[in-house]
Amino acid sequence: MRLSFLDRLYERPGPWASVYLDTSQDTDDPDGAIALRWRHLSGELVAAGADGATVDALAEVVGADREVAGRHGQALFAAGGRLVLVEELPDPPQRDVARFGPLPHALPLAVGYAPDLPYAAVALERLPAEDGGAPEEVVVEVESGRWPMSRVVPGPSDVLRVPVGDWEQEAPHMARHLEHLAAGGDAEVIVLRADEGEERERGVLVGRLPRRVRDRLLTVRSIATAEELPPRGGSGRALLEQELGALLAGRLSASDHARLDAYRAQQAQGPEASDGMAAVVTALQQGRADALLLNEPVRLTARLWVGAEPTQIALSPDELRALRAPVVREEPVEDALLWSTVGTAAELVVLPRETLPLRDGVGVLLRP
Structure with missing residues (x-):
């Protein structure tokens, strides 16, 4: 699955306000329920350091999807007082989320697109x-x-x-x-x-x-x-x-099937270069990742450090310094992983665990 729909999230610097919100219309008073959820989330953003202009930009579109019947949600992203991306979610998030940080929290949205x-x-x-x-x-x-x-x-x-x-x-x-x-x-x-x-x-x-x-x-x-x-x-x-x-349900697109077949062939030749977070990070550092493979449900536990460029990603701060990164900061693993994947023009293949269990929940298909 191509990730070009996320490009705009990485074309400008943060910090980013990222919100996932249940905007379902299947209650007696959906507007009231959405307003209550947003009140809690906006408070979380302010407590995390979000500026008023950015929170206000999000508030203008919260619940603006009233024409969509039934259960669904919204994914909202803003930075520097500007709304950058609004997407509908086919299902409401399991829980409402509000994050404010250097990178957008976009992996749940990317997974929601799969298999496209x-x-x-x-x-x-x-x-x-x-x-x-x-x-x-x-x-x-x-x-x-x-x-x-x-x-x-x-x-x-x-x-x-x-x-x-x-x-x-x-x-x-x-x-x-x-x-x-x-x-x-x-x-x-x-x-x-x-x-x-x-x-x-x-x-x-x-x-x-x-x-x-x-x-x-x-x-x-x-x-x-x-x-x-x-x-x-x-x-x-x-x-x-x-x-x-x-x-x-569970069906892959033709392009994802082709990448899965190529990954299995690659893994047969050398699993250490394909399976697990260490293999993924190495491929991203070298710009050799053709596709990131990700198990769903997503359960990522590694710690990742990033620099200024998408290839500056590492499992430890010392490893990142060895790459001569001008800045070294720890980021949530899902945010760092997607930032580097999009920034190195890799694609994403989301796989149910029962289809192919991956070490650490991730794998990488290398470019030829």
Whole structure:
């Protein structure tokens, strides 16, 4: 997974105020609950030394995501009195967090983006005719996105409505649209929902898809009642969100799969250069890290020291001084690790521990 969406956090000096906040809309008084949470967090920032202008910049956008239905959260970053980055979180943080320090606390946000899997969701429905009204219709909605962040930041969507009798003539147009998404890299996976009674319409569409697109296709039926799903109109939630969650949980993107395979081959040749925090730090120092591999849930216990440049990172202050770093300071391990990863243009692969347990919870794929 590329980390370019975090570049702006490292283009200017700190100190940084970083906030993770539950902004869910599933309570009787969400605005009041959010205001109470923010009051506690803003107090923590001030106690940690944050200036008033920076806290005020964050306050302007806290809870400004009211159009997103259901449970979710916000990640907010500000420095020098300016708001720099606001991101929606598909799930609220396990606990609200406020930090103020030299580096942004951005690893939870980066992990929340993973695996950044491009997909297309297709909801096919046959609507019965209304008495005296229009004939039966086939309605197909297509929405592309990148899982899981598009759960709360949906991608572009299209809706096709055609009379049932015209479906065979119109289905090739929808098939070409899906083929275009797949060919353009916007859909490594295509999830098609068609329920009981819609088998014929589904078969017509699938039969028009080229083999290379059918190979990416997963078909499902609805797994939630209308009452369990947030309303579609203006809800800010992804099409087929619950069905996608059931199918894509633990799935890696194609690029992450390729890096995992390369890491396993590298590890077979010499695990000491691949596995564990010492191997990761050495690779970052040398600018040789192609990708940081990180186990989820994240549990990092090492201590790291950093200097002025992303390659100036070490497991001890003496090691960092040997690198002629002009400054030496200890930073939270997750903040230092991500700062160096982004600064050396490495990518991030987040892996469930059961997929591949890593020593110290981290590993590194080296550049050729």
